[in-house]
Amino acid sequence: MITLHIGPMGSGKSAALINLYHLKALQKHRVTAVKPYLKEESNEISSRNGQSIIANLIPTTGEITTEFDTDKFDTIIIDEAHFFTGNDFIHWITNLKQNKNIHIGMLDTDYMTEQFETYKALLPLIDHEIYYKRRCQICNNKMADYTMRTKGGNSRFEVGKNLYICACKDCYKPFTPTE
Numbered sequence: 001m002i003t004l005h006i007g008p009m010g011s012g013k014s015a016a017l018i019n020l021y022h023l024k025a026l027q028k029h030r031v032t033a034v035k036p037y038l039k040e041e042s043n044e045i046s047s048r049n050g051q052s053i054i055a056n057l058i059p060t061t062g063e064i065t066t067e068f069d070t071d072k073f074d075t076i077i078i079d080e081a082h083f084f085t086g087n088d089f090i091h092w093i094t095n096l097k098q099n100k101n102i103h104i105g106m107l108d109t110d111y112m113t114e115q116f117e118t119y120k121a122l123l124p125l126i127d128h129e130i131y132y133k134r135r136c137q138i139c140n141n142k143m144a145d146y147t148m149r150t151k152g153g154n155s156r157f158e159v160g161k162n163l164y165i166c167a168c169k170d171c172y173k174p175f176t177p178t179e
């Protein structure tokens with residue numbers, strides 16, 4: 001079974017996944033966490049409220065190494081899945097879905113409001129979708145729909161603190177690099 005946790009940056013997805021991890025562990029479920037391997041980041045899934053858990057790192061191509069033995073687990077929690085590209089990740093999830101509980105946290109759209117291909121590929125596979133909300137950081141009134149880039153270059157995947165804010169449809173503006 002697959003539950004997708006969707007929402008703009010900072011809407012509480014990672015915090016919810018960390019809570020879920022601890023709950024499953026308390027219930028004696030065999031639970032593990034996964035995140036994409038990104039050079040700039042650690043092997044922790046961390047939330048803005050300061051909590052973190054250790055995760056298995058998987059290449060963004062979605063190639064699963066033999067060292068990561070999913071047979072040992074019933075529940076697999078995956079965060080930042082929008083970084084996974086290509087079909088290997090989707091095949092892996094399709095196989096796991098047969099007999100495991102999978103929770104996937106991700107952004108649905110990129111900084112230009114385009115849906116990630118991985119999100120579109122997951123949609124037919126999922127059983128539940130939970131949408132997380134957060135208020136627009138520009139008008140501070142409406143709920144945010146998008147993660148909007150405010151700094152950096154124009155590659156689709158850019159990791160860094162303070163590069164993004166969350167914006168509603170009315171406040172959102174496409175990013176143009178200044179440097």
Ligand SMILES: [Zn+2]
Pocket residue numbers: 136137138139140141142167168169170171172
């Ligand atoms: Zn707004």
